[in-house]
Amino acid sequence: MVIFGVLRSGLYSLAAVGLALSVGVIGIVNFAHGEFLMLGAFLGYWLFASYGVDPLLAIPAGAVGIFALGAAAYRSAIRRVLRAPELNQMLLTFGLSIFFQNLAIILWSGDPRVATVSYKAAAVSVGPLVVGLPQLVVFVLAMTLTLALYAVLGRTRIGKAMRAVAQNRLGASLVGIEVDRVYLLAFGVSTALAGMAGLMITLQLSVSPFMGLLYTLKAFAIIVIAGLGNINGVIYASLVLGLSEAFVEFYVPGGGGWAEGVFFLLILLVLILRPRGLFR
Amino acid sequence: MRQYMRVTAVLLVLAALAVAAPFQPALGQAAPIKIGAIIPLTGPVGVSGQAMQKGYTLALEEINRNPPLGRPLEVIFEDDRGDPPTAAAAFQKLVTRDRIDILVGGLQSSTSIAVGAQVLQRPILMAWTGAAFPGFEQMLRDADWFFHYHPWQYNNADSTWGFLRAAGVKTVTLAVEDGPFGSSAVVEAGPFARNYGITITSNETFKTGSPDLTPMLTKVKAANADALVFVGFDQDLVPLATQSRQVGYAPKLILAAPPSWPIGFDKLAAGNYFAGMALWTAENGHPASRRFVQRYRERFKEEPTSYWAPLAYTNLITVADAIRRAGSLDLAKLSAAMKATDYEGPIGIRLTFKRSIYGKNQGFTRLIAFQWQNGKQVVVWPEQVAGGKLFYPAPYGR
Numbered sequence: 106m107v108i109f110g111v112l113r114s115g116l117y118s119l120a121a122v123g124l125a126l127s128v129g130v131i132g133i134v135n136f137a138h139g140e141f142l143m144l145g146a147f148l149g150y151w152l153f154a155s156y157g158v159d160p161l162l163a164i165p166a167g168a169v170g171i172f173a174l175g176a177a178a179y180r181s182a183i184r185r186v187l188r189a190p191e192l193n194q195m196l197l198t199f200g201l202s203i204f205f206q207n208l209a210i211i212l213w214s215g216d217p218r219v220a221t222v223s224y225k226a227a228a229v230s231v232g233p234l235v236v237g238l239p240q241l242v243v244f245v246l247a248m249t250l251t252l253a254l255y256a257v258l259g260r261t262r263i264g265k266a267m268r269a270v271a272q273n274r275l276g277a278s279l280v281g282i283e284v285d286r287v288y289l290l291a292f293g294v295s296t297a298l299a300g301m302a303g304l305m306i307t308l309q310l311s312v313s314p315f316m317g318l319l320y321t322l323k324a325f326a327i328i329v330i331a332g333l334g335n336i337n338g339v340i341y342a343s344l345v346l347g348l349s350e351a352f353v354e355f356y357v358p359g360g361g362g363w364a365e366g367v368f369f370l371l372i373l374l375v376l377i378l379r380p381r382g383l384f385r
Numbered sequence: 386m387r388q389y390m391r392v393t394a395v396l397l398v399l400a401a402l403a404v405a406a407p408f409q410p411a412l413g414q415a416a417p418i419k420i421g422a423i424i425p426l427t428g429p430v431g432v433s434g435q436a437m438q439k440g441y442t443l444a445l446e447e448i449n450r451n452p453p454l455g456r457p458l459e460v461i462f463e464d465d466r467g468d469p470p471t472a473a474a475a476f477q478k479l480v481t482r483d484r485i486d487i488l489v490g491g492l493q494s495s496t497s498i499a500v501g502a503q504v505l506q507r508p509i510l511m512a513w514t515g516a517a518f519p520g521f522e523q524m525l526r527d528a529d530w531f532f533h534y535h536p537w538q539y540n541n542a543d544s545t546w547g548f549l550r551a552a553g554v555k556t557v558t559l560a561v562e563d564g565p566f567g568s569s570a571v572v573e574a575g576p577f578a579r580n581y582g583i584t585i586t587s588n589e590t591f592k593t594g595s596p597d598l599t600p601m602l603t604k605v606k607a608a609n610a611d612a613l614v615f616v617g618f619d620q621d622l623v624p625l626a627t628q629s630r631q632v633g634y635a636p637k638l639i640l641a642a643p644p645s646w647p648i649g650f651d652k653l654a655a656g657n658y659f660a661g662m663a664l665w666t667a668e669n670g671h672p673a674s675r676r677f678v679q680r681y682r683e684r685f686k687e688e689p690t691s692y693w694a695p696l697a698y699t700n701l702i703t704v705a706d707a708i709r710r711a712g713s714l715d716l717a718k719l720s721a722a723m724k725a726t727d728y729e730g731p732i733g734i735r736l737t738f739k740r741s742i743y744g745k746n747q748g749f750t751r752l753i754a755f756q757w758q759n760g761k762q763v764v765v766w767p768e769q770v771a772g773g774k775l776f777y778p779a780p781y782g783r
Binding site: 214315316364365 | 623
């Protein structure tokens with residue numbers, strides 16, 4: 106169960122780290138985050154079904170495509186509500202999520218679709234343990250991408266600019282950082298990370314226009330557990346969520362139905378007992 | 386005074402127009418018989434609704450070559466979007482503005498209930514394809530004008546457990562999604578399983594859409610039953626198939642009962658030898674089914690993948706036949722003619738209307754079982770329509 110929990114946490118962390126970036130740097134809770142993930146998944150499916158491109162190989166192109174879409178969404182919509190009340194921001198991103206979901210229904214219909222990559226059901230044995238190959242690949246890739254984002258934020262000029270803007274927007278602009286450009290970049294990267302998570306999901310599951318909400322909720326739970334805006338805590342929070350779900354599913358009778366309630370319970374507990382997050 | 390006169394005159398003209406409107410078609414030659422079809426053309430089940438529309442189109446083209454009562458049929462499609470209030474409004478529009486003679490269509494139980502409540506207030510011949518929820522059947526239990534084509538939930542359960550018994554299954558693990566779809570299956574499973582001498586060794590639940598079913602499958606594997614009966618939705622089938630292989634779970638049979646299968650499942654190697662229940666599949670060996678598939682391919686340049694297409698076709702063909710036999714559109718005569726329906730079409734099973742547990746006019750009461758065999762849904766039960774043999778134990782992963 107530990108292995109199952111750890112493996113699912115990889116994808117969770119990649120899905121959540123983008124949302125944490127959006128909350129931490131721009132200060133906006135993007136309710137359409139899961140829909141960017143869904144669009145990434147459909148892009149992966151479409152490239153596979155139309156041209157036989159393996160979703161893993163499509164990750165760079167998918168990241169660029171979803172980055173561009175995210176940047177366009179920022180330019181055309183998000184930027185306009187940055188100084189508006191938070192309720193307006195939430196309503197706008199909620200509207201975006203409905204728009205993208207319906208766009209996907211129009212383009213691909215409501216039916217789930219399967220990208221039948223040859224290794225979809227493959228498993229590898231590590232001693233007595235048997236682990237799904239796609240899950241293992243996705244875990245390694247997701248963790249690599251999450252750690253790469255940490256490195257970018259910690260060591261590069263643009264990463265430091267993002268952190269500076271996150272800490273103090275006015276101060277950052279006074280020292281010459283183009284805040285709007287940083288916001289654009291942060292939002293684009295945030296959506297690209299979701300898109301890459303979506304592409305990886307096509308390796309394991311079917312894709313459907315309605316898949317986004319689940320990941321928005323899980324990502325939201327993770328960033329609350331980590332502490333809103335605490336990007337570094339996302340990996341640990343993902344592990345907490347992944348392991349809790351796996352243990353509840355296995356050890357609690359009828360636990361499969363309870364597992365999804367785990368993240369709501371964790372949100373409640375964290376908000377009541379430690380509102381600034383477990384890893385802050 | 387002059388103003389009152391003017392208002393009265395305008396009202397009189399409007400009233401005259403309103404009275405005259407219904408008689409307009411009668412003045413023309415061969416005014417069409419109007420059929421209203423309420424189906425979901427968009428929304429989550431839009432694909433099934435679109436398949437229905439294609440079935441109706443094929444039937445309509447065939448009927449209008451020799452129209453009943455010498456009047457062509459006109460089908461007015463209304464998209465309910467899978468939304469009950471939209472479905473109810475669609476019925477109001479069809480009866481008040483379009484003045485339909487007969488109502489057909491229907492897919493989901495929720496929209497059917499919304500429409501049924503309206504039709505009770507304004508009875509019309511309702512030849513209804515959809516809804517499996519027995520609550521809908523109870524709602525229209527006294528309606529002579531209500532004809533239901535799709536099997537009810539208890540019919541589905543009876544077929545499922547009957548098939549498992551015929552396959553030789555003795556023990557079953559039940560894995561159900563934790564919503565109403567799954568919970569109603571659990572309630573029904575016990576009595577039907579007992580009735581067919583099958584033991585349910587364990588029940589597991591999962592959340593539909595869950596990306597990881599491995600903890601549940603690990604428990605299911607430990608239960609070691611002959612078969613797994615999986616009650617979930619389309620999106621749950623891929624993790625079921627792939628993760629079963631990954632945890633080395635290979636019972637003698639995996640039977641899944643989703644409303645539809647995900648596009649591309651036929652190419653998923655891990656899903657090979659999964660069994661399913663349906664009213665019809667394109668591999669159905671009945672001659673009428675083969676003809677239907679051929680015509681569908683020619684007309685729409687695609688394969689029929691959903692049983693909703695032949696069901697809708699059957700729906701309209703039998704309605705047109707009833708109009709012919711009734712010789713009029715009088716509700717009582719039409720209902721009597723519908724009751725005398727005896728039709729063997731693309732579904733491959735003879736259609737007659739008989740009493741069901743609650744309702745007066747139930748059409749199909751049995752599903753067929755199929756097994757995915759190298760990308761095809763091969764019908765394996767009942768024998769009369771079987772196109773191949775069931776692999777039992779299924780060679781999963783071998």
